[in-house]
Amino acid sequence: MAAVKTTVAAGDEKKPVATSSMHRILIMVGAAAGFVVIALGLGLGLGLGLKHHTLGGSTHSSSSATPTPTTVVASDTIQPWRRNTQDYNLDMNWNNTAAPTTRVYNWTLTEIQIAPDGVERTVLAINGMFPGPVVEVNVGDRILVNLTNHMSNATTMHWHGLYQNGTNWMDGVNSITQCGIPPNTSFLYNFTIENQYGTFWYHSHTKAQYTDGLVGPLIVHSPEEDPIRELYDYDQVVLVQDWYHDLSSALMEGYLASGNENTEPTPDNGLIQGTNYFDCSSYSSDSGYTCHDNSTRAKFPVTKNKRYRLRLINAGSFAEMIFSVDNHTLSVIEADGVLVEPVTVHRIPVNIAQRYSVIIEANQTSGNYWMRCQMNQFCFSQSNPVLDSNIEALVTYDNTTTEPAHSSDWLLMLQVSCIDLDPSLLVPYYVDPAPKATVQYIVEPSFQIGAYALDRGYFNSTTWVASSTPTVNLAVAGLQAGNSSFSTTGLSRAYDSHQFVLNVGGWEVVDLLINNLDEGSHPFHLHGYTFWVMAQSSTGVFDWNTYDSLNTTNPMRRDTIMINAYGWALIRFRADNPGIWALHCHISWHIEAGLLMQVQTRDDLMKDWTIPADVLALCEA
Incomplete structure (x- = not known):
């Protein structure tokens, strides 16, 4: 075994350093009868500057007009809470062949009063800064994050897209893989x-806390990226998110109240690299908000004829972001940690929790251009009069803060459906054939109005409510005790009535058909796995007559997929990663409304686990 070198980062700073017979199972839970029928048949540095003197954030958002140049003022003051301007500009000299090391991060979570877009509010911060620090490692590295919670409420941290093979209890999902970390603990x-390697991110997985600021990028390097690495000269993380001027806890209370159907809170703004402009005149003097008309946009300096990899991360809670750079085409090279054959597009929809890497070439006339993240408002059930859905940052050849004079959005119409980039465009760079499925399941997410006129999310007829004891704790204890209910395949009877747990049991290749019965689109994320996208449609139902002709040669793989209203997706994964893994809509409002189920895999390995004492101790605090 190779020696392991330990590199300690002070604060948040990093220092280099055999196939079974096919059968289909349809899981249906009777809403009234409460029984289960199982029947056959069935993945550039940020500069802070652009202060607008004009009111109204959309004055330059026309796709065809050439705006009159407007002088803007750059701020020389970087607030102490704002993320360092160079943090998300990755080092091109990073050694991705270094021997495995241990990278240590010490994070303290606090509540701070700041104004990322000019509107003051409480933000959940890491080491007093927002957004979170970049975690940058090599494949094979060990990560230690010592997290101290000085917030008012318990919390957890999820490492989105990471397999956590053999460390299911480190997945960071409250009530599923651990109890929350209490305050002052x-x-x-x-x-x-x-x-695995590529672009990932981390966020709180307790209630809707990540909506309030607990997010950051996580980048994993590998020599396998070297061929793609030849295509760009600079490597830059671009973190985008929708933004609210109220705490998620207050918004959630209203959203989950009786009689509120389809009333997800609509964002007040959006941020790129944790900042954006907001028009303070949108609020009246008695609005209760304190707004400073000095908010700024992000700035990305570029050098003529250089190529830039932009690692896009949608760390938002509700909005699909349609990303583009005026006058510059995008070459897509990665999706959800999977390298793809380069494909050129003008715009790319980045749904919640998804990641794409695109390359832009700085080959235009020197000057300034708009980078755009346009919220797809067709995803929203209600409008917000203060929202300018066109979120912008500045791409500048001259390292100036002058408003673009010749920047033009692409003339192509914005998409009206809340869907992914056409999956037929994405071909994995490294071929990984999909094995033949050994078992099939069908699940049907929906929203239903139940008792007390509560609108809740369901998988079949189960709406998720957080368990008082994490389900992985219950599973390990039950398997070790020989309780057969914890090892019976199909819909598990071992947990309470609010836990939809699909127990795959032993090693299988699973086909999971997700039929979205809801009138809204949902970005579904499966923890612990990268799945093959075998088939997908925005309409209709899956035609089983086409099943034997599906592309198994090299289908796209990812961990988060958008399924359109009344659409469906057939995903496939090897159930080889032991643990209990959440499958849920990544809209933060919908998770808390119950749109979450769990997949239990490899009981044969779980029964021999010893959950670490410090993990178990969280449930005793």
Whole structure:
């Protein structure tokens, strides 16, 4: 075994350093009868500057007009809470062949009063800064994150897209893989990243806390990226998110109240690299908000004829972001940690929790151009009069803060459906054939109005409510005790009535058909796995007559997929990663409304687990 070198980062700073017979199972839970029928048949540095003197954030958002140049003022003051301007500009000299090391991060979570877009509010911060620091590692590295919670409420941290093979209890999902970390308590996340690389991110997975600021990028390097690495000269993370001027807890209370159907809170703004402009005149003097008309946009300096990899991360809670750079085409090279054959597009929809890497070439006339993240308002059930859905940052050849004079949005119409980039465009760079499925399941997410006129999310007829004891704790204890209810395949009877747990049991290749019965689109994320997208449609139902002709040669793989209203997707994964893994809509409002189920895999390995004492101790605090 190779020696492991330990590199300690002070604060948040990093220092280099055999197939079974096919059968289909349709899981249906009777809403009234409460029984289960199982029947056959069935993945550039930020500069802070652009202060607008004009009111109204959309004055330059026309796709065809050439705006009159407007002088803007750059701020020389970087607030102490704002993320360092160079943090998300990755080092091109990073050694991705270095021997495995241990990278240590010490994070303190606090509540701070700041104004990312000019509107003051409470933000959940890491080491007093927003957004979170970049975690940058190599495949094979061990990560230690010593997290101290000085917030008012318990919390957890999820490492989105990481397999956590053998460390299911480090997945960071409250009530599923751990109990929350109480206030004034520390907890050590300890895991190793193996067999994956690319663009990931981290966020709180307790209630809707990440909506309030607990987000950040996580980048994993590997020599396998070297061929793609030849295509760009600079490597830059671009973190985008929708933004609210109220705490998620207050908004959630109203959203989950009786009689509120389809009333997800609509964002007040959006941020790129944690900042954006907001028009303070949108609020009246008695609105209750304190707004400073000095908010700024992000700035990305570029050098003529250089090529830039932009690692796009949608860390938002509700909005699909349609990303583009005026006058510059995008070459897509990665989706959800999977390298793809380069494909050129003008715009790319980045749905919640998804990541794409695109390359832009700075080959235009020197000057300034708009980078755009346009919220797809067709995803929203209600409008917000203060929202300018066109979120912008500045791409500048001259490192200036002058408003663009010749920047033009693409003339193509924005998409009206809340769907992914055409999956037929994405071909994995490294071929990974999909094995033949050994078992099939069908699940049907929906929203239903139940008792007390409560609108809740369901998988079949189960709406998720957080368990008082994490389901992985219950599973390990039950398997070790020989309780057969914890090892019976299909819909598990071992948990309470609010836990929809699909127990795959032993090693299988699973086909999961997700039929979206809701009138809204949903970005579904499966923890612990990268799945093959075998088939997908925005309308209709899956035609089983086409099943034997599906592309198995090299279908796209990812961990988060958008399924359109009344659409469906057939995903496939090897159920080889032991644990209990959440499958849920990543709209933060919908998770808390119950749109979450769990997949239990490899009981044969779980029964021999010993959950670490510090993880178990969180449930005793």
